[in-house]
Amino acid sequence: MTLTYSYFPGCSSEATGKAYDISTRAVCDKLDIELKELPDWNCCGSTSYFSIRELESFGVSARNLAIAQEVGGMDLVATCSACYTILAKTNRYFAEDPVLHETINEALEAAGRTYDGNVNVRHILDVIVNDLGCETVAEKVTRRMTKLRVAPYYGCQATRPKGTFDDPEFPTSLDHLLEAIGAEPIYYPVKTKCCGGMLMMTQEDAALRLCHELLKCAQDNGADVIVTTCPLCEMNVEAYQKMVNKAYGTSFNIPVMYFTQLLGYALGVDSKALALQMQIVPVENVLAKVPA
Amino acid sequence: MVELETTQGVKTLHKIFLEDVYSIPGGEKIRLCQQCGTCSGSCPTAYLMDYSPREVIAAFRAGMLDRVLKSNTIWLCTSCYSCTVRCPAGIKVTDIMYELKRLAIKYKSWPSSSKNPAMSKIFIDHVHRFGRSYEAGVIGQFVLTQKPSLAWKFKGLGTKLFLSGRMPLLPKSIKGKDEFHKIIDLLATKEVSQ
Numbered sequence: 001m002t003l004t005y006s007y008f009p010g011c012s013s014e015a016t017g018k019a020y021d022i023s024t025r026a027v028c029d030k031l032d033i034e035l036k037e038l039p040d041w042n043c044c045g046s047t048s049y050f051s052i053r054e055l056e057s058f059g060v061s062a063r064n065l066a067i068a069q070e071v072g073g074m075d076l077v078a079t080c081s082a083c084y085t086i087l088a089k090t091n092r093y094f095a096e097d098p099v100l101h102e103t104i105n106e107a108l109e110a111a112g113r114t115y116d117g118n119v120n121v122r123h124i125l126d127v128i129v130n131d132l133g134c135e136t137v138a139e140k141v142t143r144r145m146t147k148l149r150v151a152p153y154y155g156c157q158a159t160r161p162k163g164t165f166d167d168p169e170f171p172t173s174l175d176h177l178l179e180a181i182g183a184e185p186i187y188y189p190v191k192t193k194c195c196g197g198m199l200m201m202t203q204e205d206a207a208l209r210l211c212h213e214l215l216k217c218a219q220d221n222g223a224d225v226i227v228t229t230c231p232l233c234e235m236n237v238e239a240y241q242k243m244v245n246k247a248y249g250t251s252f253n254i255p256v257m258y259f260t261q262l263l264g265y266a267l268g269v270d271s272k273a274l275a276l277q278m279q280i281v282p283v284e285n286v287l288a289k290v291p292a
Numbered sequence: 293m294v295e296l297e298t299t300q301g302v303k304t305l306h307k308i309f310l311e312d313v314y315s316i317p318g319g320e321k322i323r324l325c326q327q328c329g330t331c332s333g334s335c336p337t338a339y340l341m342d343y344s345p346r347e348v349i350a351a352f353r354a355g356m357l358d359r360v361l362k363s364n365t366i367w368l369c370t371s372c373y374s375c376t377v378r379c380p381a382g383i384k385v386t387d388i389m390y391e392l393k394r395l396a397i398k399y400k401s402w403p404s405s406s407k408n409p410a411m412s413k414i415f416i417d418h419v420h421r422f423g424r425s426y427e428a429g430v431i432g433q434f435v436l437t438q439k440p441s442l443a444w445k446f447k448g449l450g451t452k453l454f455l456s457g458r459m460p461l462l463p464k465s466i467k468g469k470d471e472f473h474k475i476i477d478l479l480a481t482k483e484v485s486q
Binding site: 017043046052054058168 | 317318336337340367368371373376384386389394406407408411412413415419423425426427428431434439442445448449452453456458459466467468472474476478479480482
């Protein structure tokens with residue numbers, strides 16, 4: 001049976017996070033998960049937006065949810081953890097605060113839309129692990145990732161603040177998925193520690209320190225590769241390794257991938273269709289370790 | 293407009309903040325803070341803050357929020373929600389930080405060293421224009437207007453991202469910009485931080 005969802009790619013899918021979008025579509029195709037892109041979606045409401053203009057950001061966020069309702073009210077799947085958190089937060093606040101819901105609906109009505117508050121917001125990791133299931137994934141694996149030691153990096157907002165589909169601090173769903181494709185999830189106690197987020201732009205010393213901690217833990221525990229569930233985490237942990245090295249006198253050169261890229265590789269999807277060539281730290285050498 | 297320099301102003305600010313915090317679903321739980329410090333111990337950037345998250349709540353109780361608004365604290369919050377999930381009293385500490393950011397913007401009170409308000413403004417301007425964030429535009433404008441030193445640091449990385457197709461130079465707009473603006477304009481008039 002095909003599982004069908006509305007799909008919210010998020011703004012980073014058009015730039016730094018392109019590979020996440022490309023690999024997600026390829027993986028879902030392989031797993032018989034149908035993703036219908038939300039028509040004319042806009043910014044999720046974003047943390048940067050929300051932290052400064054609350055009402056507006058709820059309106060921006062709710063426009064997406066209203067469209068999701070119009071196209072049939074299927075669960076709305078986000079790949080970016082920040083989009084997921086914000087869209088889910090809009091839902092939660094509407095349920096807890098009827099006045100807010102009404103205010104936003106008045107604004108939506110001016111645009112000819114309305115939202116009842118009933119579209120479930122989901123993370124792509126949740127959908128693959130809990131709706132489809134690791135057993136089903138395991139059955140479809142054509143390249144077992146034997147001996148590949150992987151640091152499962154969930155970041156903050158996939159599971160926080162609500163821990164809807166996994167533990168907010170010590171989640172295991174990605175670990176199980178990695179086991180299902182034959183890889184070895186390493187002990188990674190910093191799996192939900194912050195990457196620094198937007199501080200990489202505004203206060204890079206603080207963000208570099210956090211990235212250093214994440215990279216060091218992965219290296220000390222023998223990771224071949226780090227996999228992430230969020231485009232901001234991916235960008236910070238992968239692309240700034242040179243700057244971390246400069247600041248801390250280290251020599252990190254650890255491949256970082258979206259979990260969907262590694263999953264797709266295990267499912268036999270072609271490297272190009274997973275946008276592996278887009279990674280800053282090349283992943284080919286690590287993947288070559290895997291027995292054919 | 294509240295004058296932060298006067299006693300009366302500080303009192304008014306305290307009242308406004310109280311109302312705002314209580315308006316967050318579950319916001320009244322701030323009364324239950326027992327100053328255990330779990331929030332500060334969990335915060336990944338507390339070591340850089342003028343006032344730790346625990347101290348922010350203490351300042352709130354003592355009616356000294358004006359100091360907090362001028363500190364770097366709220367601008368170092370990365371929204372990781374560690375404090376929120378660990379607080380034994382169930383206080384939404386991250387949401388309180390958001391509330392403080394909005395007040396700081398409203399009263400134009402932030403440390404000159406903090407570039408976050410400028411970053412957020414640039415981000416919001418781009419979303420207003422295109423309906424979506426346009427990364428090259430946001431980062432470009434931020435670097436040029438706020439932190440030119442980053443241009444040198446990011447030169448190599450920016451080139452790599454561009455060459456690998458991860459930093460397209462042209463923005464993508466949504467189609468329904470008119471209705472999008474109707475929603476924003478209507479809500480903007482009711483916004484706290486206007």
